[in-house]
Every structure is written in C-alpha cells, then in structure tokens.
Amino acid sequence: MERSSLEFKLPDTHEEGKLYVVDSLNNLNKLNVCPAESQHEEDNTGGTGESMAGSHASNQRLFLVTFVLTLTVSLALVSFVIFLIFQTRNEVDQISSRLLSEKKNIEELKKLNNIILKHLNQSRIKEKNSAYS
Template identity: 85%
Template sequence: MEKPPLEFNLPDTHEEGKLYVVDSLNNLNKLNVCPAESQRSLDQEENTGGTGESTGGSNTRNQHLFFGIFILTLVVSLALVSFVIFLIFQTRNEVDQISSRLLFEKKNIEELKKLNNIILKHLNQSRIKEKPSDLRAYHFTHAELKVPGE
C-alpha cells in the first residue's frame, strides 16, 4: 500500500532553488510515507527551522518532567517517613501506658497476697488460741479455707 516516490524533472534553476525543491519533495515524501504521529515531529522541525532545536526543546521538557517527578517522589517519601515516625511514637506511648498498668496491677496482686498471708496467719493463730481440739477439724491454706467432711 505504499505509494511510489514522487519523481519530478527539475528545471534548470539556481543551486539554492534546487536545494529548496529537493527539501520540499523530501518533506512531501515523508508526509506520504510517515504515519500521523510523525507529522507532529515534522511540524516541530518546520517551526524551529530544521536546525535541530526541537530535540533540545523536548529534551528540556523531559528534564523538567523528570525533575518534577523527582520532587514529587521526595515529597511523598518524606510524608510516608513522617507518618511512620508518628506511628512509632504513638505505639511507644501506648506500650508505656500498658506497661505502667501492668506494673501497677502486679503491685496490687503482691499486696493482696501479703494481705491473704496475714489473714491466714491471723486465722490460724486465733484458732489455736480458742480450742486446740479444733485444729484437727479446720485446716487453712493459702488458697482457700477448707473444712474436712464438707
């Protein structure tokens, strides 16, 4: 489906005219052969005068795009790191609160054990003073008060 290249007989003209006609024919041939996407690059080349400045402009645009994406990536990374640090501090505070509660409860349990021991000693001593024969009937332990036969 390609079209045959265009051929023209060039009349005798000056050298500059020949170059202009050949350049125009090349551009016309490119339009016939190249897809529509290439038309944009050809238009850019025509706008810059064909001096190669279009690659410099697109190169600068690519550099700006890269720089913008790089800055955006840095900002997102900084936000994520800040969020992680915030979560670490929050978690540390929660762990500190839980550990202080556990220590407080441990102290309460130890005090309750001491009170239980004191009560058991007092009960054992009071039973001994009341009736020595009741010692066989009642036996007190740290865990609970037991009566044999019940």
C-alpha cells in the same frame, strides 16, 4: 597517510550490508568531523534540532517533577513512620505503668492473703485448744 579512528576493516558480508555499514560510517564521520554541516542539515530538514531540544527540556521537566513528587511522598512516609514510633512508645509507656501498678496491687493482695491465712490458722488453733479443754 594517517588512518582515521573511524576506518574499520569490514568483514566479508553481502554487498548490501557493506553499503549499509559504509553509509553508517559516513554519517557518523559527518557528525563527528563536521558538526556545523550537520547543524545546517537539521535547519534544512525543518527544525528537528529544535524539536529534539524541546523534547530534552520536556524530559528534564518531567524528571524534575517526578523527582520532587518522589521526595514529597518519601518525606510524608518518613513523617508517618516517626509519628507511629512516638505513638507506639507512648502506648508502651502506658502499658508499662499499668503493669507496675498491677504488680503492686498483686503484692498487696498477697500480703493481705497471708495475713488472713495467719489469722485463720491462729483462730483454728484456738478453737482446737478450747475444744480439748
């Protein structure tokens, strides 16, 4: 005789535990072997199958709403980050252009300073020469 995949060798347990395990195996066997009978039992118990299907559909709707909401929030955050990147780049460009113009101004001031120092040195040399004469 073939041995069913649901038959187990039960370990030594108390009688109540054995009865519970056997009952559980019988219920599992009924679900696997006789799905039509379990459907009739669900119909007789007051439509628990319908409530389970309704809760399953409700869970799917809840998952879908949560998923769409998460995607929307993620899209908003990514858009905000891209906006901040562009703003930062614009600010860095403005600061760079200011620094370049300030660098040019500083170089011009150095040139003017050198011209003034040369002129002062030449005028002092002339004053010293006129004082010796």
